[in-house]
Amino acid sequence: MxxxxxxxxxxxxxxxxxxxxxxxxxxxxxxxxxxxxxxxxxxAVHARTLEFYRQLDIADEAVAKGIKVNELHIRGGSKEKGRAELGDMGGGLSPYPFVLSFxxxxxxxxxxxxxxxxxxxxxxxxxxxxxxxxxxxxxxxxxxxxxxxxxxxxxxxxxxxxxxxxxxxLGLDFHGGTYEHTFYVADAEASGDAASKHDLNMCLGEDGFCIVFPVRSTGLNRFIGILPPALEDRGKPAFEDVAPFIENLLQNSRCELVFDVSRSSSCGR
Ligand SMILES: Cc1cc2nc3c(=O)[nH]c(=O)nc-3n(C[C@H](O)[C@H](O)[C@H](O)COP(=O)(O)OP(=O)(O)OC[C@H]3O[C@@H](n4cnc5c(N)ncnc54)[C@H](O)[C@@H]3O)c2cc1C
Known part of the structure; x- marks a missing residue:
């Protein structure tokens, strides 16, 4: 057995x-x-996970494979609305005081x-x-x-x-509910202010928001937001469907951003 x-x-x-x-x-x-x-x-991998990984002696390797996120920028309209240091936000509390993107x-x-x-x-x-x-x-x-x-x-x-x-x-319940909106998740190559290799950008627009995360060792960025209503009924949206909406939203936040669509790797809902 x-x-x-x-x-x-x-x-x-x-x-x-x-x-x-x-x-x-x-x-x-x-x-x-x-x-x-x-x-x-x-x-996003947080300190507690890495502390557990330290018990397994795999924390340093996990950190080396990910990206330490330096700062969060909240952007909207013509200027940056806010900024937070993430690189050492748990300083003195944890050997891993940062947010790791992995x-x-x-x-x-x-x-x-x-x-x-x-x-x-x-x-x-x-x-x-x-x-x-x-x-x-x-x-x-x-x-x-x-x-x-x-x-x-x-x-x-x-x-x-x-x-x-x-x-x-076991007949157990699963508490919680489903968000009313549909989120998109896309990994794509992009250049411009919002496509930083070490910072997290949250761009706010009139039609929604887009979070841009440096995510891949290969230099791609992760884009997360709410699917525009016009795309809701279209089954599985392709990256090409969502990209113009993201570019528009980011331009309104005064973030220059250009996609290299040929290097977009995935788009899911
Ligand atoms: C598009 C998307 C985006 C997400 N983004 C985020 C995010 O940004 N941040 C965040 O924190 N979380 C996010 N999540 C959620 C995150 O992926 C999950 O919380 C995480 O995967 C849960 O891990 P898990 O090991 O508990 O379960 P899972 O990763 O779901 O793994 C369960 C495994 O069990 C297997 N399985 C199921 N039933 C059986 C069976 N009967 N027999 C054998 N195998 C079975 C499945 O094949 C699967 O591999 C996202 C999820 C999705 C789908």
């Missing part, structure tokens, strides 16, 4: 697996996807490498379909390539995200 069965190889499952593996606890980690996530998702897909790749070094590989395309609490152990049914396997585990860890099979199987 495996001690631990971890369902889900997103950041939560990967870090849990790493902690257990470093302590020599036998485990399996499964994920129904065919491989790690490649889309643009979270990017894109989730690169971050997951990093955690996978660390896990592999500890002798654990994620079992991809393996889905938890159901489970039964048998008192002394959990009997979990896994599906892979059309075949079903029943696994006995002392613990089943539900790291399977917002639509968790484990949470539903």
């Amino acid at each position: 495996n001690s631990i069965l971890i369902t889900g190889a997103g950041p939560t499952g990967l870090v849990l697996a790493l902690y257990l593996a470093r302590r020599g606890v036998p485990l399996r980690i499964i994920d129904k996807n065919s491989g790690p996530g490649r889309t643009s998702r979270a990017m 894109a989730q897909d690169e971050h997951e790749q990093f955690l996978l490498e660390k896990l592999k070094e500890s002798g654990i590989e994620v079992e991809w395309e393996t889905e938890l379909s159901s489970f039964i609490d048998e008192g002394g152990y959990v009997a979990a049914e896994l599906k892979k390539n059309g075949k079903t396997e029943t696994v006995k585990a002392a613990f089943l860890c539900g790291c399977d995200g917002a639509h968790s099979t484990v949470r539903r199987g």
